[in-house]
Amino acid sequence: MDRHIVNIEKLVYGGDGMGRLADGKAVFVPFVLPGETVEVKVTDSRQRFARGAVITILDASPDRVSPRCKHFEQCGGCHYQMMPYPAQVAAKESIVKDQFARIAGLEIDDILSVISAESPWQYRQTLELHIEGGKPGFLAANSHAMVAVEECHLCPGTFDDIRNMLDFDEESGIHTARVRWGDVDLMVVIDGDAEMMPEIEVDFPVSIVFTGGDEESGIVLAGDDYQTITVLDTPLVVSGTSFFQASAAMAGEMVTSLLDHLHPGSGDVLLDLYCGIGLFSRFFGERGAVCIGVEASSSAVSNFAANLDHLDDVSIYEGLVEDVLPGLDIHPTICIIDPPRAGVKPSVLDQIIRLRVPRLAYVACDPATQARDVKRLVSNGYRLEKVILLDQFPQTYHIETICFLHSVD
Numbered sequence: 001m002d003r004h005i006v007n008i009e010k011l012v013y014g015g016d017g018m019g020r021l022a023d024g025k026a027v028f029v030p031f032v033l034p035g036e037t038v039e040v041k042v043t044d045s046r047q048r049f050a051r052g053a054v055i056t057i058l059d060a061s062p063d064r065v066s067p068r069c070k071h072f073e074q075c076g077g078c079h080y081q082m083m084p085y086p087a088q089v090a091a092k093e094s095i096v097k098d099q100f101a102r103i104a105g106l107e108i109d110d111i112l113s114v115i116s117a118e119s120p121w122q123y124r125q126t127l128e129l130h131i132e133g134g135k136p137g138f139l140a141a142n143s144h145a146m147v148a149v150e151e152c153h154l155c156p157g158t159f160d161d162i163r164n165m166l167d168f169d170e171e172s173g174i175h176t177a178r179v180r181w182g183d184v185d186l187m188v189v190i191d192g193d194a195e196m197m198p199e200i201e202v203d204f205p206v207s208i209v210f211t212g213g214d215e216e217s218g219i220v221l222a223g224d225d226y227q228t229i230t231v232l233d234t235p236l237v238v239s240g241t242s243f244f245q246a247s248a249a250m251a252g253e254m255v256t257s258l259l260d261h262l263h264p265g266s267g268d269v270l271l272d273l274y275c276g277i278g279l280f281s282r283f284f285g286e287r288g289a290v291c292i293g294v295e296a297s298s299s300a301v302s303n304f305a306a307n308l309d310h311l312d313d314v315s316i317y318e319g320l321v322e323d324v325l326p327g328l329d330i331h332p333t334i335c336i337i338d339p340p341r342a343g344v345k346p347s348v349l350d351q352i353i354r355l356r357v358p359r360l361a362y363v364a365c366d367p368a369t370q371a372r373d374v375k376r377l378v379s380n381g382y383r384l385e386k387v388i389l390l391d392q393f394p395q396t397y398h399i400e401t402i403c404f405l406h407s408v409d
Helices: 085-104 159-165 248-262 279-286 298-307 321-327 346-355 367-378
Strands: 003-007 016-020 026-030 037-045 049-059 112-115 126-132 135-139 146-148 174-181 186-192 207-210 219-222 226-231 234-239 269-273 290-295 314-318 334-337 359-364 382-390 400-407
Touching: 003 016, 003 026, 003 049, 026 037, 085 112, 085 367, 085 382, 112 248, 126 146, 135 159, 226 248, 234 279, 234 298, 248 279, 248 334, 248 359, 248 382, 248 400, 269 279, 279 290, 290 298, 290 321, 298 314, 321 346, 334 346, 346 367, 359 367, 367 382, 367 400
Parallel strands: 026 049, 112 382, 186 207, 269 290, 269 334, 290 314, 334 359
Antiparallel strands: 003 037, 016 026, 037 049, 126 135, 126 174, 135 146, 174 186, 207 219, 226 234, 359 400, 382 400
8 A cells, every 4th residue: 555644734625635755745634633633544646636545643633523423434425524513613714815816826814704503513404325235325435336324413303304314115226315404394306217206105294206317397295295494584495406495594694694795775676697496586686686696596586576576577487697697788786696516507607797786695505616706807807805715514624705896987
């Protein structure tokens, strides 16, 4: 084995710690903490960097704690259970600063603030489970292999209830199950290769939707095709095939931050790109703003319409943002962008720059792609005024940030 003694310098985006081999090459190692000295086996060596796995921790960090879950390091769902929660937040803050400095060339120390989770456990609104042999589990770290699990401390309640409920016949063809908790009910969206809908037996209130490989259309096998999820005392309709934030509590923090920094009013026109079910538009519309949403998911578009049905001056366009935006004759005063992990296409950024929207908020779940896109905006007449890190994903490396920019023209 290719063994090395490595001093871990820092945590990097993706969950790994970074150290250096004797020849100076960077090596990335999971489940380690800054300041630790570890014996590492190199598992993948490339021209500019290597990846490794810990053999032994020779000198542990004083911050190291025992993980709560017995599946930690096998299951790929968590990355930071060996760290106390305040240290997790501090690490994420450092990572965001590093991403913006390296990628965007921007020092954000003075404009970055952090909103920690109220609870670092049992916070997830949704769990993505894989089914193998009829039993649920999670994918192993850095692998497509499934780990059958007996506990999960991120979901509400006890995982035993979920594990016992998701008991499929081995020949059912079901390979994934997304479980989401609503205000008063549970929804399970199942997917698989079955040519016929699976037979379902339930003995407690639950909605079950079968997608059969089509993420946009589901067949209701039990209960309803939607849930109600309340954010800031406001009930929202969310279909089984529509995206919703991982935590309703942190979704509320996101909305509050957007309202506090963008100050919507009756004279404003909001352009809500990748608008989903209308989470942001709902609250901006109730402050008097005209709302224009663009969303590619048909189920989310239907939810948007239902969630804003009581408001006047609301429009929703179904389609890819890069296809819809060039054809709109609009003059927005506020724009909110909440793209997928890959970030915003250059053509969309160019359209926003062309519109010269005075107030802009960019919500992101990947600080690297966000920093890349913010660099393009800053190079074309926008000033970055505030960055907020919302820790929506405790115990994991995932980071949610909002950047607030203003046009300087």
